[in-house]
Every structure is written in C-alpha cells, then in structure tokens.
Amino acid sequence: MTMTEDGPRAATAPHQERTMRVTLRVWRQENAASRGKMVTYELDDVSPDMSFLEMLDVLNEQLIMEGQDPVAFDHDCREGICGMCGVMINGRAHGNGMNDGSVQTTTCQLHMRSFKDGDVIDVEPWRATAFPVIKDLAVDRRAFDRIIQAGGYISVATGTAPEAHATPVPKKDADNAFDAATCIGCGACVAACPNASSMLFTAAKVTHLGLLPQGQPERNDRVVNMVTQQDREGFGGCTNIGECSAACPKGISMETISRLNHDLLGALRAGARPKS
Amino acid sequence: MTVTTQSGQRRAPKAAKTSSVFKKVVMAVSGIILVLYLIAHMIGNLKAFAGRDEFNHYSDWLRTLGNPALPGSTALWIIRLVLLAAVAAHIWAAVSLWRQAKRARPHGYVTKKANAQSYASRTMRWGGVIIAAFVIWHLLDLTWGAVNSEGHDGSPFDRMLASFQNPVSVAFYAIAVILVGMHLRHGIWSATQTLGQSNRRREVTVNYAATAIATVLTLGFLLTPFSILFGLID
DSSP: OOSOOOOOOOTTOGGGSOOEEEEEEEEEOSSTTSOOEEEEEEEEEEOTTSBHHHHHHHHHHHHHHTTOOOOOOOOSOSSSSSOOOOOEETTEEGGGGTTSTTOOOOGGGOBGGGSOTTOEEEEEOOOBTTBOEEETTEEOOHHHHHHHHHHOOOOOOOSSOOOTTSSOOOHHHHHHHHHHHTOOOOOHHHHHOTTOBOHHHHHHHHHHHHTSGGGSTTHHHHHHHHHHHHHHTTOBOOOOOOHHHHHOTTOOOTHHHHHHHHHHHHHHHTTOOOOO | OOOOOOOSOSOOOOOOSSOHHHHHHHHHHHHHHHHHHHHHHHHHHHGGGGOHHHHHHHHHHHHTTTTTTSOTTHHHHHHHHHHHHHHHHHHHHHHHHHHHHHHHOSSOOSSOOOSSOOHHHHTHHHHHHHHHHHHHHHIIIIISOTTSTTTTTSOHHHHHHHHHTSHHHHHHHHHHHHHHHHHHHHHHHHHHHHTTOOOHHHHHHHHHHHHHHHHHHHHHHHHHHHHHHTTSOO
C-alpha cells in the first residue's frame, strides 16, 4: 500500500451520494493535570471519501455549532509526511489501515471508506509518560526533539555546498540509510509498544546517520547520548516484541534496533560515555 | 483548532540509573548461560532411558566432577553459583524493565489491539514468574527430595520415578516446560537483537533457529516424565 490510496476514479462512481453514520468514542481531557474520559458522539453524513482528520473536522464543526468545546488533535501537512497527526484508532496506532493491521498509514491518510456504516470508533491519544496529554488527543512529543538534540545530528561546516561526488557512499548503505531516514517522528512506535519504548525512533536516527560517512565522527557519542536521553525522558525499555515496526507508517524495520544495540556495545567498548 | 501552549507543566523525568539497553544485555547474556545449561540438563535427563544404574552413575559423576584435582563437589558448586548468578541477573533485569515499562505507561488504553506480538513475547513476564516458581518446586522435589516421597535418601532415579508416576506432578512439569519453550522462542530472538547480531537478512534464520531450539528442548524435557508416567521407564 502506498501513502495515498486515492487512485483515479470514474466520475460516475455511485459512492458519491452514499454517506455513513458512525459513533465516535473520543478521549476528552482538559489538560495534562486533569483526568480524562471517553465521550460518545454520533456523526451522520460522513462521506467514505473523507480522511479520518476531515471526519474529526466535521465533528468539531458540529460541536462548535452546539456551543461545545471542539476536540483538540494535532495535524499539519495531511499528506502523510510530517508526522504531526497520530491517534489510536480502535486500539491501533494511526488506525493502521483498520481492517487489515498490516497497512502502513498515517492518520491523515486513513479514509472513512476503511470503516463500515454504523461502526463504533474509539479514538485515544498516544499514551506514554514521556508524551503527556496537552488536551484531548494532542500530546506533547518534545521528548523526541530532546532525543534528537542529544545526538541526532552531524557537525559539518556550512557554506558552499561540497562537490557531491567528493564523498562516495555505497549504494547499499545509501538505500538503508534512506529507509531509516523516512522516519517522520510521529510517535506511533511508542504508542504501539507494550513498554512505551522509543527504541524504534532512536534506532532509525542512529541507523540513518551511522550508515553515512558524514555521521562517522560522532557515531559513538551519538548512540550513547541518544539512548541515555530516551531513558531520561521516561520511555520504557525495548523487549523486541515488534509492535513498533508493525505500527510504523514508514515501515522502519526491527533491523535498526539491532544496529543501535550493536553500535551502543561498540561505543561503550571504545570508551564512549554519556555526557551528563 | 485549539492551540494550547504549556510551560513548566511537564514534570522532570526520573533519570534512569542504568541504561535500558544495558539491562537487556544483562538479560541476554544471563539467558544464554541458562540456555546452555538447559541443553546439558536435557541430555542428562535422557540418561533415564539408559536405565537406573546409568542414571545414578551420571548423577554421581556430576557430584564428583573434576575429582581428584578438585575436592568433593567443588566443580558442581561452581556451576551452581554461576547459574544462581545468571538467574539473579536475569530476574533483576526483568523486574527492572517491567517497572520501567509500568512507569512509562501508568494508564493503559481503553482499547488496544496487537498487530505483531506473539503469544510467546506477551507471556515473557508472567511466564517467567511461573517458571521461577516451578524451578523452586523442582529443586525441592528432585534435588533435595523435600517434597518427594522417596525423600533425600532415595537415589536420584527413585526420586524421579516417584515424582513422574504422579500425573499432577507431570502436568505441572509439562506446563512449566512448555512455558520455558515459549520463553526461549522469544528470548533467543530477543537476545540476538539485543546483542546487535540480527539484521533483515538474518531475521528469518534467527527466528527459525529460535523456534527449533525451543521445540527440541521442550520435547527433550517432556520425553522423560511422560515415558515414566506411561510406564516405559521403571
């Protein structure tokens, strides 16, 4: 399955007039300090062509018309590439293609045609201590930013772009680095992990930079500092269950976790220690 | 769209004293020691098919291993201490990661579905607790004879017969061994990942190897008690 499932459609498609009726059970929580609860909303006239976020927009319009507080949720590009949107839909991160748990998708690229008329849909925020709820479905994912700040970068002189062929990169490494670099930092790995571990996210970054020549000077410090930071943020530990990779909208593989562990053990042997 | 900005609300996370990956390495290395022991233990158990004298002789050999260079049961006690240390390290890492996971998500989802997790990986923790309880009973039964009708004075072979002629005892043993098998199924794969030895190419092989080792050990351990229960060994 590709990011967009909107293929060309015949203009005479009969589904144009068909609408769905769904029952939403949405997690409502005023702020991080308050207790939340599931609140039920009925929604008529949902088009199967709406994205999940558009359906939430319709719900919010309805709530505003009724004088109620709209449901807060995060979103930005709505093209499946920014990583801002992300909620648990019926117990799966990003809904994960719904009927079949194997489809790689972000919430914005999940469409209402994946649901049936009359469905009851549970919508919850990512749940992790390191991702405190801001309001309703929106969570604070700055813990990821701090993991990146701990080592997810390379130090290069800026200025004139260097000659592109000056630093050769083997095709295999370039491909694997790119696969890891497709991580959009949405947090689905943490949300889906039974331990609420951020290992797949950190491993994707370590793999991405560690496979490229530009990432070598800081390779040992990077892995040690990023792992230390993810523990500090209050994420759980990885037990290699594989829920993260299955939930990942970019299909980051479990191989990256093995590579992180390999790099970490090598770095510790080489004397790298986390900066405090 | 509601935009909410908060500052200073986020409580300072408790700094992890030990890296979660370090805990996993402790888990993996102690697990490997225990798997190697299980292989040796299974081979020893199968001596039951060689008869009473062979089995008791094997048991004596274990207790006098290394003689006369090492006095008495020195070698056996060294092995026991290594195993005890491995078990303690394994449990420490498990409890520590379990607590970390609990802190990392104190309130679970109202609805949560699994996409990938195996039954084996889901039962690692409680399965481990049951296995630990079994090991204590197992030692009381067959090593010390405290809960065995033959008592400590009977020969190892007689204690084994007394225990496995009882269907309840065999049932508990079988459940524990099957749990050990599932524990190994996920554990071997997980240890390979933790020690950084897996990759996309090897992943399939590692998983097949984990299943194969777990299956061979489970069947190897079940063979002796069921043979005794059905009167094939007496």
